[in-house]
Every structure is written in C-alpha cells, then in structure tokens.
Amino acid sequence: MFTSITVCLDMFGCPNRCKHCWIGHSPNGNLTNDDLRFLAEKFRPFTNCLTVYDWYREPDYNDNYKELWDLCNSLSDTHEKHFELISIWRIVRDKEYVKWLSSLGLKKAQLTLFGGQEKTDYYTGRKNAYNEILEAIEILLESRISPRIQVFVNKDNIDELLFVEHLIKSLDLENRCQSFGGEFSFFLHQGSCDGENEKLYAIRVTPEDLQKIPQTLVEYTLKHFNKANIEDVFGRTEQVLYKELINDNSTASYVSATPTFYIDKEFNVYPNVAPPETAWLLGNLKTDRVETIIENYTENKSAAQHTRLSVPLCDIVQAQGDSKSQRLFSKGDYIEYLLNKYCRK
Numbered sequence: 001m002f003t004s005i006t007v008c009l010d011m012f013g014c015p016n017r018c019k020h021c022w023i024g025h026s027p028n029g030n031l032t033n034d035d036l037r038f039l040a041e042k043f044r045p046f047t048n049c050l051t052v053y054d055w056y057r058e059p060d061y062n063d064n065y066k067e068l069w070d071l072c073n074s075l076s077d078t079h080e081k082h083f084e085l086i087s088i089w090r091i092v093r094d095k096e097y098v099k100w101l102s103s104l105g106l107k108k109a110q111l112t113l114f115g116g117q118e119k120t121d122y123y124t125g126r127k128n129a130y131n132e133i134l135e136a137i138e139i140l141l142e143s144r145i146s147p148r149i150q151v152f153v154n155k156d157n158i159d160e161l162l163f164v165e166h167l168i169k170s171l172d173l174e175n176r177c178q179s180f181g182g183e184f185s186f187f188l189h190q191g192s193c194d195g196e197n198e199k200l201y202a203i204r205v206t207p208e209d210l211q212k213i214p215q216t217l218v219e220y221t222l223k224h225f226n227k228a229n230i231e232d233v234f235g236r237t238e239q240v241l242y243k244e245l246i247n248d249n250s251t252a253s254y255v256s257a258t259p260t261f262y263i264d265k266e267f268n269v270y271p272n273v274a275p276p277e278t279a280w281l282l283g284n285l286k287t288d289r290v291e292t293i294i295e296n297y298t299e300n301k302s303a304a305q306h307t308r309l310s311v312p313l314c315d316i317v318q319a320q321g322d323s324k325s326q327r328l329f330s331k332g333d334y335i336e337y338l339l340n341k342y343c344r345k
C-alpha cells in the first residue's frame with residue numbers, strides 16, 4: 001500500500017503548444033467520465049488516500065469542467081483546493097468560468113508570458129495568446145483574483161524583460177491587487193531541460209545573461225522562490241555540475257511512498273518525474289494488469305528508472321554531459337536532462 005497516490009488523466013490535452021512545455025506535445029484527447037472512473041477503480045486498491053485529476057496539461061479545458069471537478073472530488077479521498085493554474089483559453093471565452101473559480105475560493109492565478117506579443121505568441125504556440133493573457137489579467141482583477149506572472153527565459157527572449165517590467169508598472173498590478181487585499185507576484189526562471197524545453201538547450205541562459213534581468217524582476221523572483229540571490233534560482237553552469245558529478249558514482253531510485261502517475265489518452269502510465277516518454281513507461285492500463293504497472297514502478301523497471309538505479313551517475317555524465325558548457329541548471333534538472341538523453345542513445 002502507498003501512503004497516497006495521485007493519478008492525472010490527460011482527458012482533453014491543451015490548446016497551447018508551448019516551446020518550454022516539459023510534458024511535451026501530443027495530440028489532444030476526448031475521453032469520457034467513465035474513463036476517469038475506470039482509472040480510479042484501477043488504483044484504488046493500492047492506497048487509502050487516492051486523488052484523481054482529469055488533466056495534466058490544461059486544467060478546465062473542456063466545457064464540462066464543473067462536472068469533472070465534482071467527479072474528481074467524488075472519486076478522491078482528498079479534497080484539494082483548485083490549483084493556481086487555470087485555463088487562460090477558457091477564461092476569455094466563458095464568462096461563468098471566473099465566477100466558478102471565485103466560488104471555489106481561488107485567490108491567485110498564474111499566467112505565462114515570454115515577453116511582448118510576438119515572443120509570447122511564438123513560445124505559447126498559439127496566435128493571439130498574448131492578447132488573451134492581457135484580457136485574462138483584467139478579468140481576474142475584476143473578480144479580485146491576483147495574477148501571478150511567470151516568465152520562462154532563454155537567450156532569445158531575455159531582452160524582453162524590460163518590456164515585461166514596464167508592462168507590470170503600466171498595468172499598475174501591485175496597487176490594483178492591494179486594493180482588494182490581494183498580492184501581485186511574479187517570477188522568472190529557465191525551466192527544466194526536458195520535453196519541448198530540451199530543444200531549447202542551445203539557447204539556454206548562461207551567467208552573463210543574468211545581468212540583463214531588471215532589478216525589480218529579480219526582487220519579485222527572489223521573494224517568490226524565497227532565495228537570497230538570483231544565482232540560486234538559476235543554478236550552476238553545466239561545467240561546474242559536470243566537474244562535481246563526474247566523480248559521483250551514486251545511483252538512485254525514483255520510487256516514492258506518495259507517487260503521482262500521469263496517464264495519457266491511450267492509458268499509458270508514467271511516473272511524473274519526467275516527461276511522459278517511452279523511457280519512463282510503466283505499462284498500459286488497457287492491456288497490462290495494474291499490478292504489473294505498480295510492480296514496474298516499485299521495482300524500477302521502466303527503462304529510465306532502471307538506468308538511474310543501475311548506471312553510476314558519473315557514467316551518465318561522461319556519456320552525455322558537456323564539460324565546457326556555461327548553460328545554467330539546477331542539479332536535479334541537469335541529472336534528469338542527462339538521464340533522458342542517455343536513455344535515448
């Protein structure tokens with residue numbers, strides 16, 4: 001038995017195709033409420049604390065989002081609050097949506113920018129995304145929900161941060177949130193280096209890029225992550241991490257007593273430590289016994305889990321790392337980036 005299990009079914013996918021998306025791009029699905037019930041039944045025998053979600057990409061993307069929220073609650077032992085992640089696509093198309101979010105007690109909601117209109121549309125993978133985000137900010141404020149802006153940065157868009165700083169000031173977001181007792185927040189980071197974001201490895205930020213971040217945005221970011229300096233947010237260079245890890249012969253298990261599983265629209269099951277890719281596949285709920293899937297997880301039998309548990313880290317680093325690279329990574333993200341590459345070789 002697990003202490004808890006969280007299962008997330010990719011029922012409808014996502015309207016966006018973000019170029020930083022760690023989950024990666026796959027076609028959208030159109031699953032039924034019975035598919036969600038089927039999923040819950042499969043995992044229920046393995047824990048007394050099951051939490052069921054109808055999404056792992058865009059929340060509330062389908063028209064029956066209220067019904068699905070109630071269904072998830074009825075299938076779960078827990079009663080989670082609504083995430084501060086919302087559907088920007090829906091909020092500008094469905095007047096009821098923000099009222100519903102308010103009724104659930106949502107106080108903050110996250111929006112993702114990449115700079116101005118051109119960069120945001122390009123990196124979100126959808127025309128008009130920028131305009132919809134600005135419209136969404138106004139809708140949220142009218143409903144006394146504080147926007148939290150996230151920016152993913154790389155060498156191609158870091159110069160746009162001056163524009164973002166100006167935008168925050170010109171929209172007077174701090175004062176407008178304070179006027180209803182809310183708090184505006186902001187953070188930026190480079191994201192992990194997996195899924196779609198791995199394709200942006202070549203333009204990943206390096207230490208000299210950090211000087212380009214406006215001071216106000218640095219301060220917001222440090223507050224958000226509760227860090228003392230911006231280097232702690234962006235991590236260390238690949239060169240420094242390589243030097244440290246090339247002498248590290250440890251192995252590791254990703255097995256947890258409180259796992260979260262991602263289940264795609266074909267019912268393939270993955271642990272949520274990395275993108276739902278073949279190397280992490282635990283089995284398929286339609287064709288494999290759930291006991292086998294659970295065993296594959298607990299015994300580290302997916303290709304990626306097995307590799308991390310059996311190949312010393314220094315060998316993975318030597319095979320896939322770049323000892324000269326100045327690109328910035330957190331240690332955990334760097335190990336997973338190398339592991340994913342190693343599994344594909």
Ligand code: SF4
Binds near residue numbers: 016018020022056
């Ligand atoms: S990052 Fe989020 S919004 Fe963007 S494509 Fe991925 S799941 Fe969709």
